[in-house]
Amino acid sequence: MTTPEEIWEALRDVKDPEIPTISLVDLGVVTDVWVSDDNIAHVTMTPTFVGCPAIDYMKEDVRRRLLDMPLADVDVQVNFDMQWNSNRVTEEGKKRLLEHGLAPPPAYEGILELTVLNNMECPYCGSRNTVMRSPFGPTLCRSLHYCHNCSQAFEGFKPL
Amino acid sequence: MAEQSALKDLLFRMADDELIIAHRNSEWTGLGPILEEDIAFSSIAQDKLGQSYALYRILETLGEAPADTIAFTRDESAFRCCQLVEYPIGGYDFSLMRHFLFDTAEVLRYEMLERSSVEMLARLATKVRGEIKYHVFHAHTWIVQLGSSGSEESHARMQSALNEVYPLAFSIFEPSAFEEELIAEGIFAGENALRDRWVEALAPVLEKAGLKVPEVSDITAHYGGRRGYHTEYLQPLLNEMTEVFRIDPSAEW
Numbered sequence: 001m002t003t004p005e006e007i008w009e010a011l012r013d014v015k016d017p018e019i020p021t022i023s024l025v026d027l028g029v030v031t032d033v034w035v036s037d038d039n040i041a042h043v044t045m046t047p048t049f050v051g052c053p054a055i056d057y058m059k060e061d062v063r064r065r066l067l068d069m070p071l072a073d074v075d076v077q078v079n080f081d082m083q084w085n086s087n088r089v090t091e092e093g094k095k096r097l098l099e100h101g102l103a104p105p106p107a108y109e110g111i112l113e114l115t116v117l118n119n120m121e122c123p124y125c126g127s128r129n130t131v132m133r134s135p136f137g138p139t140l141c142r143s144l145h146y147c148h149n150c151s152q153a154f155e156g157f158k159p160l
Numbered sequence: 161m162a163e164q165s166a167l168k169d170l171l172f173r174m175a176d177d178e179l180i181i182a183h184r185n186s187e188w189t190g191l192g193p194i195l196e197e198d199i200a201f202s203s204i205a206q207d208k209l210g211q212s213y214a215l216y217r218i219l220e221t222l223g224e225a226p227a228d229t230i231a232f233t234r235d236e237s238a239f240r241c242c243q244l245v246e247y248p249i250g251g252y253d254f255s256l257m258r259h260f261l262f263d264t265a266e267v268l269r270y271e272m273l274e275r276s277s278v279e280m281l282a283r284l285a286t287k288v289r290g291e292i293k294y295h296v297f298h299a300h301t302w303i304v305q306l307g308s309s310g311s312e313e314s315h316a317r318m319q320s321a322l323n324e325v326y327p328l329a330f331s332i333f334e335p336s337a338f339e340e341e342l343i344a345e346g347i348f349a350g351e352n353a354l355r356d357r358w359v360e361a362l363a364p365v366l367e368k369a370g371l372k373v374p375e376v377s378d379i380t381a382h383y384g385g386r387r388g389y390h391t392e393y394l395q396p397l398l399n400e401m402t403e404v405f406r407i408d409p410s411a412e413w
Contacts (some may be wrong), residue, residue, distance in 0.1 A: 022206060047210075049207060049210065049290060050207065050208055050210040050211050050213075050214050050284075050287060050292055051206045051207045051210020051211065051213070052209070052210065053206075079354070080214070080284055080287055081283065081288045082281050083286065084287075099224075111291070112293075114293060114294065114297045133196060134196040134197075134199065134297055135199055135200070135294050135297055136196070136199050136200040136202075136204070136294070136298065137199065137203075138199070138291035140203055140206055140207060140210075140291075144196065144199075156310070158294070160289070160290045
C-alpha cells in the first residue's frame, strides 16, 4: 500500500503552474495527505489567495501525478480548514522563488504589517534599498518593486 | 431554522456586494490612469470575485443553488447588494473614493466575523481579511497621496468625490430584518456596530489626507438594496455580466 510519505514525496514533482521552479509542497498549499483502507489517496489543498484561478489546475496536476502511483483512486479537496499564509512557504521554497526572480515573502510573527513591503530584498542584488511600486502585480500573490541599488524592477511574493 | 435564514441573508448581502463591486472594479481593466492602477483595480476585482465565490459556496452547503446559478440567474430584486456598489465607475476619483470607503468597511466586517459563532464563516473571514488589508493599504496610500501631497486640483477632486460618495456609503450599513437574531446568535455583531467602527476608522486617514467629512442629513437616503430595491444601474450591469451565460449556460472559458 502507498504511504502518505510516498505521496508527499511525489507531490514535490508537482510545480506551481505560474512559478514552475517551486513545488506545491514548498509553496505550502498542500495541507493534508492520507490514504484510506481502500487505497485511495486523499489530498487537501488550500489556495494562496481565495480568488486564485490556478487552484483548479493545481488540483488536476496533483491528481494526474498521483494516478501514476499504485493507488485505487485520488481524491483532491480544496477548502479553508487549514489556511495558507506566507509563513507556510518552506526555506527550500524561498530559494526556488528567488531562482524565479521573485523576492520571497518575509517571515513574520503575530500580525502582518504591510509596511514590510516598502523595503523588500532585491532578488537580483540582495539590496534593501528598494521601494514598492504597487501592492498588486501580475498575479494576486505578487507585488511590484524597484531596486535603487541595481536599477532593476522586480516582483515580490506577497506576505499574507 | 430561523437562525439559518438570518445567516443566509447575511451571506447573500456580503456575497452580492463582492460580486457587484468586483464587476465594477473590473471595468477599469485596460482603462486605468496608469498601468499600476489598471493592474491594482483588476487584481482587487479578482480578489472580490474569489471572495464572492467562496461565500456562495457556503450558501450552497446551506442548501442554496450552485454559485453560477446564484450569480447569473437571479432577478435584480433577489440581489441583496447595497446601492453603493451598483453605481457606474464614474471618474477615477469616484472609483478610488468608493474603493476607500467600501474596503474600510469590509476589512472591519471580516474582522468582526472572525469571532462569528458560524465556524465556516469565521475561518473564511480570517483568510479574506488578510487579502482586504491589501485593498485598504492601496486605498489609503492614494487617498492620502492625492488629498495631501498632490496638487490643489487633486485635493479638490478628492474632497468633491468624498462629498458625493460618503452619503452613498451609508447604504452599506442598511440593517436587515435579522439584525437582532444575528447579534443574539453571535453570528455577526450587527450593522450599527460596524458603522460606528467605520466612522472611527476613517477619521485618521481623512485627517491625514486633509479631507473634511461632509454632513449627512439622512443616512437612510440610499437604503433599499438589502431588501431588493436597487438603483437604475444594477439591471444594465446584470445584463452585461450574464450575457454569455444566457447565450450558452454550459459555456466554459
